Amino acid sequence: MPPRWLTAAAITAAAAGIASAAYQAFSERADSRRFPPPGRFVTVRGRRLHVQAEGEGGPTVVILPGMTDNGLGWVNVRRGLAPGQRVWQYDRAGLGWSQPAPWWEWRGASALADELHEVLEASGESGPYLIVGHSMGGEIARLYAARHRGQVAGMALVDAPSERMTWMAEEFGRWQYGPLRHWQKALTYALTPCGLVRARLRLAIRRGQEPDLLRRMRHQLPAEMVELGLALELTSGQRRAEVQEDLGRTGVVTALEAERTHFGSMPLTVISKAPYPAPGTYYYEYFASRSPDVAERYNRVWARIQADLASLSSDSTLIVAERAAHNIQVDEPELIVKAVTDMCHKIRDHQRL
Numbered sequence: 001m002p003p004r005w006l007t008a009a010a011i012t013a014a015a016a017g018i019a020s021a022a023y024q025a026f027s028e029r030a031d032s033r034r035f036p037p038p039g040r041f042v043t044v045r046g047r048r049l050h051v052q053a054e055g056e057g058g059p060t061v062v063i064l065p066g067m068t069d070n071g072l073g074w075v076n077v078r079r080g081l082a083p084g085q086r087v088w089q090y091d092r093a094g095l096g097w098s099q100p101a102p103w104w105e106w107r108g109a110s111a112l113a114d115e116l117h118e119v120l121e122a123s124g125e126s127g128p129y130l131i132v133g134h135s136m137g138g139e140i141a142r143l144y145a146a147r148h149r150g151q152v153a154g155m156a157l158v159d160a161p162s163e164r165m166t167w168m169a170e171e172f173g174r175w176q177y178g179p180l181r182h183w184q185k186a187l188t189y190a191l192t193p194c195g196l197v198r199a200r201l202r203l204a205i206r207r208g209q210e211p212d213l214l215r216r217m218r219h220q221l222p223a224e225m226v227e228l229g230l231a232l233e234l235t236s237g238q239r240r241a242e243v244q245e246d247l248g249r250t251g252v253v254t255a256l257e258a259e260r261t262h263f264g265s266m267p268l269t270v271i272s273k274a275p276y277p278a279p280g281t282y283y284y285e286y287f288a289s290r291s292p293d294v295a296e297r298y299n300r301v302w303a304r305i306q307a308d309l310a311s312l313s314s315d316s317t318l319i320v321a322e323r324a325a326h327n328i329q330v331d332e333p334e335l336i337v338k339a340v341t342d343m344c345h346k347i348r349d350h351q352r353l
Contacts, residue, residue, distance in 0.1 A: 022195070027195075027198055027234070028235055028236065031231040031234075031235075034227075034231065035227075035228050035231055035232075037050050037096075037097040038052055039051050039052030039053070039097075040052075041097075042119060042122040042123050043122065044115065044118045044119050044122050045101075045115075045118070047093060047098070047099040047100075047101065048098065048099050049090055049091060049092075049093065049098040049099070049119055050090060050091040050096050050097035050098045051088070051089075051090045051091075051119065051123045052088075052089050052090070053086065053087065053088045053089075053123070053125065054078065054082045054083065054086075054087055055081060055082030055083045055084065055085050055086045055087050056083060056084070056085075056086055057084055057085045057086055057344075058086060058344075058348070059086075059127075059128060059129055059130045059153045059154070059344060059347050059348075060086040060087070060088050060125055060126070060127070060129050060130070061081060061085055061086065061087045061088065061129070061130050061132060061340055061344070062088050062089070062116075062120070062125075062129045062130070062131045062132065063077070063078070063087065063088070063089040063132050063134075063137075064116070064131065064132065064133040064134065064137030064138070064140050064141055065089075065134055065135075065137050066134045066135030066136050066137050067135060067136040067245050067246070067249075068095070068238070068241055068242045068245050068246070069095070069134070069135075069137075070091060070095040070096040070232050070233070070238065071089055071091060071095070071096060072096075072220070072221055072225060072228065072229050072232065073220045073221065073327060073329055073330050074089065074329050074333075075221065075222065075225065076222075076329070076330075076333035077132075077329050077333045077336050077337055077340075080333060080334065080336075080337035081337060081340060081341065085340075085341070085344055088120075088123070088125050088129075090116075090119050090123070092107075092112065092115070092241065092245075093105075093107070093115075093237075093241065094235075094237035094238060094239075094240045094241030094244070095232075095237065095238060095241050096232055097232075098237070099237070100236075100237040100240045100241065101240070101241075101244065103240065103244075105244070106244075106248060107241070107244035107245050107247070107248040108248035108249070108250070108251055108252055108255065109136060109139040109140050109143060109248065109252050109255060109256075110143055110251075110252075110255040111248070112140045112248075113140050113143035113144040113147065114147075116140060116144050117144060117147070117148060120151075127150075127151040127152070127153070128150065128151050128152055128153035129151060129152060129153060130152075130153055130154040130155070130156070130340065130343055130344060130347060131144065131145065131152055131154075131155050131156070132155075132156040132158065132336070132340060133155070133156070133157055133158065133160060134158040134159065134160070134327075134328075134329060135158070135159060135160060135161065135326065136160075136161070136245070137158075137160070138157040138158065138159075138160025138161070138162075138309075139160065139161065139162070139252060139256060141155055141157065141160075142155070142157070142160075142162075142256065142259075142261070142312075143255065143256070143259055145261070145263065145266075146259045146260075146261040147259070149261075149263070152263075152266065153266070153267070153347045153351075154266060154267035154268065154269075154343045154346075154347050155263070155266065155267070155268050155269075156268075156269040156270075156271065156336070156339060156340055156343065157268070157269070157270050157271070157309055158271045158328055158329065158336060159271065159272055159273045159326050159328055160270075160309065161305065162256060162305055162308065162309055163252075163253045163256035163257045163260065164304070164305045164308050165177055165253060165305065166253060167301050167304060167305065168298075168301055168302075168305075171297055171298075171301050172294075172297075172298075179249050179250040179251075182246040182247065182249040182250070183246070183247065183250075185242075185246045186242070186243045186244075186246040186247045189239055189242045189243045189246070190243050192239075194234065194235075194236050194239050197234065198234045201213060201214070201230070201234070213230065213233060214226075214230065216282075217229040217230055217233070219282055219330070220282060220327070220330050260312075261312070262312055262313070263312055263313045264313065264314065265313065265314050265315045266313050266315065267313070267315050267316075267343050267346055267347060268309075268310065268312060268313035268315065268316040268317070269316070269317045269318075269319065269339050269340075269343055270306050270309045270310045270316065270317070270318045270319070271319045271320075271321065271328060271335065271336065271339060272302070272303070272306040272318070272319070272320045272321065273302075273320075273321055273324055273325055273326050273328060274320065274321045274322055274323050274324055274325070275295075275299040275302075275303075275320070276295070276299075277323060277324060277325035277331070278322075278323035278324075278331075281323060281324055281325045281330075281331040282324075282325055282326070282327040282330045282331055283325040283326050283327060284325055286325075287325055306318060306320075317339075319335065319339060321335055
């Protein structure tokens with residue numbers, strides 16, 4: 001018979017888990033009433049995925065946010081492009097207002113490129129598109145363009161990694177730039193109860209504190225969208241997507257190497273973060289915490305990776321941000337707006353010929 005303390009601990013843990021799940025379910029239902037979806041739903045692979053399109057004028061700009069990003073942080077880019085430009089974005093499974101994928105579904109960049117194709121078709125959005133991919137979204141963009149070349153009029157890669165991240169692993173080690181750190185993050189996400197995270201956040205806010213998530217939302221979003229940002233970040237679907245997309249980092253280098261494509265004269269813009277992001281930018285603290293030697297080595301390798309991406313087209317432009325860290329869409333949205341607007345003009349001029 002187990003010791004009494006062990007039995008009591010098990011009962012307490014089970015009760016806490018039930019309470020956390022109940023609080024999470026109740027809160028999500030309340031949030032769904034407060035924040036109805038702004039777009040519409042399409043059904044792909046048996047689940048409802050949220051699609052939002054606005055503006056007029058081709059080519060349609062397809063925005064692909066980075067890993068586990070629900071895309072709210074692209075609001076200033078979308079506002080800068082629409083209404084004069086058609087802008088299309090969807091929430092990957094589990095993110096934003098979209099239903100989550102089954103736990104067992106593989107959610108690597110290769111699978112997400114196929115999902116993108118299915119969602120574009122289901123939404124009825126006609127191409128060819130100008131695809132803007134940030135971070136992991138850039139990997140998805142490249143794989144989609146390699147498989148559906150006729151549907152892509154141009155591509156913008158915003159601080160995107162590539163198969164050349166092996167150069168980072170060679171410089172700093174596979175633990176820091178290999179799949180192991182993503183497995184560790186996925187395990188942490190999987191074992192942390194959503195309801196507990198939500199309760200601790202709300203309690204801290206009531207006490208007048210500014211938890212990290214609240215601080216990030218205030219930095220990333222207009223004031224009127226902060227509560228929406230918190231609501232979407234705290235869903236169980238978001239947590240599942242975090243686990244699945246982190247696990248999906250395994251094998252991405254192999255997939256990109258296998259489908260590495262030179263896109264001929266297709267317009268390509270590569271936008272890279274500033275080597276030394278300005279104070280106050282999103283993720284500034286992360287980059288500022290590096291020693292000068294590490295920063296110099298990182299910047300040297302990252303510049304090679306970005307130049308290698310620019311080499312994938314004979315009509316490419318490489319832009320380095322002046323102050324932005326990794327989330328350029330937050331720190332310097334006007335830089336992306338101008339680059340994409342210029343590409344749209346170029347594509348329209350070419351289509352008139």
